[in-house]
Amino acid sequence: MGAAAARPTKFASSARISAVEGRWAGLAGRRRCSNVGSIRRRRRRALGAFIRADLFPRAAAAFRKFLLRVATPDAAEAVTGGQSYSLAAEDVLFDYFVAFCRHSYPAQLAAYEKAAATMDMRAPHSWYPYARSIHRKIIYHGGPTNSGKTYQALQALASAKRGVYCGPLRLLAMEVYEQLNADGVRCDMVTGQEVLRVPGSGHVACTVEMVSLNTHADVAVVDEIQMIGDSARGFAWTRAVLGLPANEIHVCGDLSAVGLIRQLAAVCDDEFELRTYDRMTPLAVDEGCLPQGWADVQPGDCIVAFSRQQLYHIKREVEQSSDQKACLVYGALPAETRRAQARLFNDPEGDHKV
Numbered sequence: 298m299g300a301a302a303a304r305p306t307k308f309a310s311s312a313r314i315s316a317v318e319g320r321w322a323g324l325a326g327r328r329r330c331s332n333v334g335s336i337r338r339r340r341r342r343a344l345g346a347f348i349r350a351d352l353f354p355r356a357a358a359a360f361r362k363f364l365l366r367v368a369t370p371d372a373a374e375a376v377t378g379g380q381s382y383s384l385a386a387e388d389v390l391f392d393y394f395v396a397f398c399r400h401s402y403p404a405q406l407a408a409y410e411k412a413a414a415t416m417d418m419r420a421p422h423s424w425y426p427y428a429r430s431i432h433r434k435i436i437y438h439g440g441p442t443n444s445g446k447t448y449q450a451l452q453a454l455a456s457a458k459r460g461v462y463c464g465p466l467r468l469l470a471m472e473v474y475e476q477l478n479a480d481g482v483r484c485d486m487v488t489g490q491e492v493l494r495v496p497g498s499g500h501v502a503c504t505v506e507m508v509s510l511n512t513h514a515d516v517a518v519v520d521e522i523q524m525i526g527d528s529a530r531g532f533a534w535t536r537a538v539l540g541l542p543a544n545e546i547h548v549c550g551d552l553s554a555v556g557l558i559r560q561l562a563a564v565c566d567d568e569f570e571l572r573t574y575d576r577m578t579p580l581a582v583d584e585g586c587l588p589q590g591w592a593d594v595q596p597g598d599c600i601v602a603f604s605r606q607q608l609y610h611i612k613r614e615v616e617q618s619s620d621q622k623a624c625l626v627y628g629a630l631p632a633e634t635r636r637a638q639a640r641l642f643n644d645p646e647g648d649h650k651v
């Protein structure tokens with residue numbers, strides 16, 4: 298604005314009013330001085346008021362026309378009043394601009410506000426309207442390994458009409474799939490690697506990344522819930538806990554995620570219950586190594602190695618130096634072979650116990 302422009306003061310005389318009117322008309326005629334020009338430079342601010350960038354030029358032009366039609370000399374004085382115009386006047390104008398847009402383009406602003414809400418990364422629970430339409434109960438089965446947490450959750454799953462199990466491993470999904478089908482509860486299996494459909498099934502056992510959030514379940518089981526804190530895969534547990542449309546969600550794991558799940562339940566307006574478990578048998582770390590080498594391996598032992606070559610080598614050693622037979626499972630093993638190996642190991646009548 299020109300330095301010669303008057304400061305915003307009260308009007309005292311009609312001569313002054315006409316001077317301001319003249320200046321208003323002159324300044325408004327040059328677009329940059331109408332202050333709508335300043336608003337133009339504030340597109341981002343307008344976005345914050347849900348005025349989209351593509352609506353902005355049209356809205357700003359309409360607002361400018363509107364201003365020129367209705368502005369009183371007072372307004373002209375305030376808006377064009379010398380250096381003091383800058384921020385304070387723009388703030389005033391901006392509020393009027395927003396009010397004008399709300400009045401003139403209600404549908405556009407509402408649509409953009411709705412779209413912005415769905416993209417609000419701070420409220421992930423709102424991304425799952427189906428789950429939010431259900432008042433869910435989250436039951437946290439917490440305790441150390443082998444304390445029977447998953448067993449209890451699976452009991453609830455098996456007795457439900459429609460259920461879903463989500464686990465971190467294909468093998469766990471497969472174990473549940475086989476167990477439920479063996480117990481007469483028809484169950485599909487869905488993993489990234491394979492999909493097995495059982496006609497008429499009401500249940501599905503899947504890896505957690507594969508769980509469908511579009512199918513209602515009476516009971517859902519989310520296993521190894523502490524993995525929600527995993528930097529690479531934790532998102533899949535978060536998605537399952539927030540998004541599963543199930544009446545009851547049984548989450549199983551150690552107690553490290555209790556606080557977080559309790560908070561998520563509160564945010565989702567779900568019920569929360571904590572059930573804690575103790576180990577049924579003690580777990581102790583052996584003081585020494587196997588004195589007789591692989592000949593000391595006992596039925597039920599599990600040996601972990603870090604390469605395929607090592608695994609085959611150890612299997613050979615165990616079978617040659619003891620009367621045990623060993624099964625093998627590793628990541629690259631085809632799913633069908635892995636299942637056959639797991640079946641061999643789990644068969645109570647079989648002789649593959651390592």
Ligand SMILES: Nc1ncnc2c1ncn2[C@@H]1O[C@H](COP(=O)(O)OP(=O)(O)OP(=O)(O)O)[C@@H](O)[C@H]1O
Pocket residue numbers: 440441442443444445446447448449549550
């Ligand atoms: N009440 C029970 N009756 C019969 N078997 C049970 C019972 N509770 C647990 N088990 C068995 O004990 C074993 C360990 O139970 P489960 O897998 O439920 O433990 P967990 O606490 O979930 O262990 P993890 O943390 O390793 O998953 C399983 O083979 C399970 O079938």
